[in-house]
Amino acid sequence: xxxxxxxxxxxxxxxxxxxxxxxxxxxxxxxxxxxxxxxxxxxxxxxxxxxxxxxxxxxxxxxxxxxxxxxxxxxxxxxxxxxxxxxxxxxxxxxxxxxxxxxxxxxxxxxxxxxxxxxxxxxxxxxxxxxxxxxxxxxxxxxxxxxxxxxxxxxxxxxxxxxxxxxxxxxxxxxxxxxxxxxxxxxxxxxxxxxxxxxxxxxxxxxxxxxxxxxxxxxxxxxxxxxxxxxxxxxxxxxxxxxxxxxxxxxxxxxxxxxxxxxxxxxxxxxxxxxxxxxxxxxxxxxxxxxxxxxxxxxxxxxxxxxxxxxxxxxxxxxxxxxxxxxxxxxxxxxxxxxxxxxxxxxxxxxxxxxxxxxxxxxxxxxxxxxxxxxxxxxxxxxxxxxxxxxxxxxxxxxxxxxxxxxxxxxxxxxxxxxxxxxxxxxxxxxx
Amino acid sequence: xxxxxxxxxxxxxxxxxxxxxxxxxxxxxxxxxxxxxxxxxxxxxxxxxxxxxxxxxxxxxxxxxxxxxxxxxxxxxxxxxxxxxxxxxxxxxxxxxxxxxxxxxxxxxxxxxxxxxxxxxxxxxxxxxxxxxxxxxxxxxxxxxxxxxxxxxxxxxxxxxxx
Numbered sequence: 001x002x003x004x005x006x007x008x009x010x011x012x013x014x015x016x017x018x019x020x021x022x023x024x025x026x027x028x029x030x031x032x033x034x035x036x037x038x039x040x041x042x043x044x045x046x047x048x049x050x051x052x053x054x055x056x057x058x059x060x061x062x063x064x065x066x067x068x069x070x071x072x073x074x075x076x077x078x079x080x081x082x083x084x085x086x087x088x089x090x091x092x093x094x095x096x097x098x099x100x101x102x103x104x105x106x107x108x109x110x111x112x113x114x115x116x117x118x119x120x121x122x123x124x125x126x127x128x129x130x131x132x133x134x135x136x137x138x139x140x141x142x143x144x145x146x147x148x149x150x151x152x153x154x155x156x157x158x159x160x161x162x163x164x165x166x167x168x169x170x171x172x173x174x175x176x177x178x179x180x181x182x183x184x185x186x187x188x189x190x191x192x193x194x195x196x197x198x199x200x201x202x203x204x205x206x207x208x209x210x211x212x213x214x215x216x217x218x219x220x221x222x223x224x225x226x227x228x229x230x231x232x233x234x235x236x237x238x239x240x241x242x243x244x245x246x247x248x249x250x251x252x253x254x255x256x257x258x259x260x261x262x263x264x265x266x267x268x269x270x271x272x273x274x275x276x277x278x279x280x281x282x283x284x285x286x287x288x289x290x291x292x293x294x295x296x297x298x299x300x301x302x303x304x305x306x307x308x309x310x311x312x313x314x315x316x317x318x319x320x321x322x323x324x325x326x327x328x329x330x331x332x333x334x335x336x337x338x339x340x341x342x343x344x345x346x347x348x349x350x351x352x353x354x355x356x357x358x359x360x361x362x363x364x365x366x367x368x369x370x371x372x373x374x375x376x377x378x379x380x381x382x383x384x385x386x387x388x389x390x391x392x393x394x395x396x397x398x399x400x401x402x403x404x405x406x407x408x409x410x411x412x413x414x415x416x417x418x419x420x421x422x423x424x425x426x427x428x429x430x431x432x
Numbered sequence: 433x434x435x436x437x438x439x440x441x442x443x444x445x446x447x448x449x450x451x452x453x454x455x456x457x458x459x460x461x462x463x464x465x466x467x468x469x470x471x472x473x474x475x476x477x478x479x480x481x482x483x484x485x486x487x488x489x490x491x492x493x494x495x496x497x498x499x500x501x502x503x504x505x506x507x508x509x510x511x512x513x514x515x516x517x518x519x520x521x522x523x524x525x526x527x528x529x530x531x532x533x534x535x536x537x538x539x540x541x542x543x544x545x546x547x548x549x550x551x552x553x554x555x556x557x558x559x560x561x562x563x564x565x566x567x568x569x570x571x572x573x574x575x576x577x578x579x580x581x582x583x584x585x586x587x588x589x590x591x592x593x594x595x
Contacts, residue, residue, distance in 0.1 A: 050549070084549065091507075096552045125506055144550060150546045150550060180504040182496065182499055228536075229536070287535075
């Protein structure tokens, strides 16, 4: 159930049209006001429109199991294109937006969408506010997890930065307050608090089910230590994810026959997951050396307020009992060293596992990765990466041919896949 | 701190030598750095920090200058908006400024800004093509702060003292 629930989403049509309309208005406003300001300060670069972009093409091959794409035979379905615009209207007010499209196996299919867009007003150094679709500030790299150029490996440790979850856990639509407070001899403190909702559309939806995340809220405190390059952070978030189920009339009839639904029931019910996640992070990035380690813990609670008597039917495959609360932990350690201006090798080891359950291959993933980054010039890079992986918890059931009778991906059967497998990736990115 | 290239070595030969030494460097640098001593962030380091002659700042700590150039801090004490200005990545004063004040290589700073840009968090200071352009920019903006080579004529602007 949980795996199906978080199995992947895209933008809903209604949310997309509202959002596109808002964005058109915002861009028009930016263009008009920016023009006026630019006329008055024609030679002031402060007010220029900043434009940046990137194009990536990758290749994935796995020795066993399909990972992200149909990789057992090798796949080039690993492409990304993005372009962003930022406009500093005044020293305190800024607008920005990024248009992004990708193809990653079953995800993306080159549907263009706005990764983020915002209006940002900074009252003081210690207090600013952003509104719009904003990257979720969790951990060290979540905000930059889609930016190949900003990191050394091709894939960030998947235990914490899963590519499968990117399209619905990358950003929220709402508000964020932020600030930075210098602390003199003890460094500085960067802090963020945010709340909003997440618009998405399931990529692996069950029939007659609508998915939504009514709210997400969280924050991150990041301490810049007085030791150059040393940063420590703590992040926490909570979100609620709903499945609004509409049972077919014949199913309602059968359930009523067993006395599980009252007479006259319209067949609608809402199943809710409440997810809490938290964890510390530490990074040492001085000169050419980068060392990072992070830990995250999640707890997922289940709620069926409408018809709890249906739980034995819904969870028939786990003995009629909801397998909740579900607890999991994830952690990694990573190091890279920039040997020359064009060559940076690195390594990481990452683990995720479900807690409180007997050990099984689909309840954990241990991933040892080695990677190199070649900066061919200031606007073009090439990366190579190898993974030795033990476990199948990060895999996608549907991508590996594990489906239910209705054709949905069935992540409950991931234990049928090969336990130890390898992945090899190549990716090149051009950017400006 | 990134070592300087000896004049008798080509860039490629210098980088090849670094490649052979990278393992001990990688292992030792976190141990050595805290004891490496503080580089003097002034003219002896090969650059001068400059601000507007009538701007609010006369002296600033290295930490504050770092926060300014990474745009963590946006206003001087009197409320004036700070407008940092950079030089091109291959300019010699930028390399000196970056290692002495920011304590990061130019490449690491660029990577920081790539993260900020593509996550929508901010944009880097403008990169001007010449020292004259930096001086002119600082002269034209009361809140501006920039840096130029130690030998550059800075009579028209104020040289910022690093505390």
